Amino acid sequence: MKIRAATKADLGAIFRLEQAAFGSHGYPDFLFRQLLELWPHFLLVAENEGVLVGYVLGGMGEAKEQGWILSLAVDERQRGQGIGKALLQHLCRDLADSGCPSQRLTVHPDNSAAGLYRALGFQLETTESDYFGPDEPRQVLLRRG
């Protein structure tokens, strides 16, 4: 399994992973295209024998030292093999190397992915009951560099 920066040619496969993981609550395809322009080093893909099996999307906050993990998804058939963890570790390192030693992300309180985040040093900062609108609570997790 190889982790590398995404290219424009990967965007179709990234969007398919996004839709499979998040359905109608996923990011639209054109947003990935625009974020690739903004932060080409913070959209990473995991590739297994030429097949794209996961991606992670990051960005920079208003305070430049504040990095964000904006999305993470692994193909359902490939989960539980360390791909998500490897993607996340890679992006956190890239953000830190780019001057963002601490990173934030949001996660639904019921999403068991929170276990993965805690294992990598993310800690609960706040909980917002309507982060993405009514009945869309999210925990904001912070990892200090």
Ligand SMILES: CC(C)(COP(=O)(O)OP(=O)(O)OC[C@H]1O[C@@H](n2cnc3c(N)ncnc32)[C@H](O)[C@@H]1OP(=O)(O)O)[C@@H](O)C(=O)NCCC(=O)NCCS
């Ligand atoms: C979250 C997700 C990316 C994890 O990817 P993955 O490749 O299966 O995760 P990994 O195999 O790297 O797991 C890493 C660690 O986290 C743990 N973990 C991962 N997903 C977990 C889950 N759903 N429940 C409990 N533990 C989980 C694993 O047990 C593993 O622990 P270990 O290092 O002690 O063995 C994947 O489940 C996914 O795509 N989910 C749907 C999209 C989603 O919810 N994304 C996160 C939005 S905030």
